[in-house]
Amino acid sequence: MNRVLPYPLLAASLLIMWMLLNAFTLGHFVLGAAISMIATHAMTSLQPSKPRLRRWQLLPRLAAIVMLDILRSNLAVATIVLQGRRRERVSGFVAIPLELRDRTALALLACIVTSTPGTAWVEYDTDTEILLIHVLDLIDEDGWIELIKNRYESLLLEIFE
Amino acid sequence: MTHIESLPAWAALLTALFVLIGASLTLLGAIGTLRFHRFFERVHAPTLGTSWGTGAIVISSMIFFTVLQSRPVFHEILIGAFITVTTPVTLMLLARAALYRDRAEGREDVPPHPAALRRKASSGGED
Numbered sequence: 001m002n003r004v005l006p007y008p009l010l011a012a013s014l015l016i017m018w019m020l021l022n023a024f025t026l027g028h029f030v031l032g033a034a035i036s037m038i039a040t041h042a043m044t045s046l047q048p049s050k051p052r053l054r055r056w057q058l059l060p061r062l063a064a065i066v067m068l069d070i071l072r073s074n075l076a077v078a079t080i081v082l083q084g085r086r087r088e089r090v091s092g093f094v095a096i097p098l099e100l101r102d103r104t105a106l107a108l109l110a111c112i113v114t115s116t117p118g119t120a121w122v123e124y125d126t127d128t129e130i131l132l133i134h135v136l137d138l139i140d141e142d143g144w145i146e147l148i149k150n151r152y153e154s155l156l157l158e159i160f161e
Numbered sequence: 162m163t164h165i166e167s168l169p170a171w172a173a174l175l176t177a178l179f180v181l182i183g184a185s186l187t188l189l190g191a192i193g194t195l196r197f198h199r200f201f202e203r204v205h206a207p208t209l210g211t212s213w214g215t216g217a218i219v220i221s222s223m224i225f226f227t228v229l230q231s232r233p234v235f236h237e238i239l240i241g242a243f244i245t246v247t248t249p250v251t252l253m254l255l256a257r258a259a260l261y262r263d264r265a266e267g268r269e270d271v272p273p274h275p276a277a278l279r280r281k282a283s284s285g286g287e288d
Binding site: 017020021070071074077078080081082084091093095107110111113114115116117118119120121122123125132134136 | 246
């Protein structure tokens with residue numbers, strides 16, 4: 001298995017991408033499978049770290065939570081933009097100590113934090129394991145730490161570690 | 162090769178609604194970039210366009226072409242996926258560059274590097 005398919009997840013994603021771009025037919029399945037096999041073998045020379053999905057069945061739940069949160073914060077930031085300077089607003093940095101170490105999980109967390117308007121991933125220090133984010137509408141600093149840790153990090157920890 | 166007249170009314174309305182939502186969010190993001198004053202505030206505004214701004218337009222495109230071609234069309238999802246995956250790269254580059262600049266200038270409104278904090282704590286707070 002390891003010899004034939006060194007990165008099964010990557011191969012599957014490439015195959016799905018190929019079929020999405022072309023058509024869901026048997027011919028494209030075979031062609032796409034061949035191309036993704038060659039591509040994943042080329043990838044082995046880069047030796048990317050392999051993500052280990054322990055509980056992948058939690059991924060849809062995470063995706064649903066994130067989509068909803070992104071929608072909510074879209075509305076929140078849109079309101080802030082529309083209100084202009086009529087409302088006093090404090091923005092600032094929040095330092096969050098993380099337990100998450102898996103690189104794929106951290107990358108996923110970065111995507112979540114970045115895609116959510118109103119929060120921006122600024123810096124993660126691997127030595128101290130402290131994540132620095134910037135929050136546009138900072139009302140309750142501890143609330144943000146709780147939110148990131150309980151809502152996303154705990155799920156990511158369950159999925160990856 | 163557009164057959165807009167063959168599109169049923171419900172699909173046309175849904176498509177229009179999502180295009181409008183997506184375009185408005187992206188526009189608000191652009192206005193926000195203009196209105197906010199500090200770099201770290203400005204960085205938030207364009208994410209309106211890269212999240213549900215893109216998302217809504219992608220959804221409307223999927224509805225439009227699925228109904229028009231009477232077969233499921235999903236490849237627009239890839240646009241959303243790639244934008245979501247690549248946005249953090251540019252954002253982190255910009256944010257860390259700005260953070261480095263502000264720290265080098267010794268500005269008070271940015272937090273010091275966590276390692277520097279730790280050094281300060283271990284040396285008994287004298288600095």
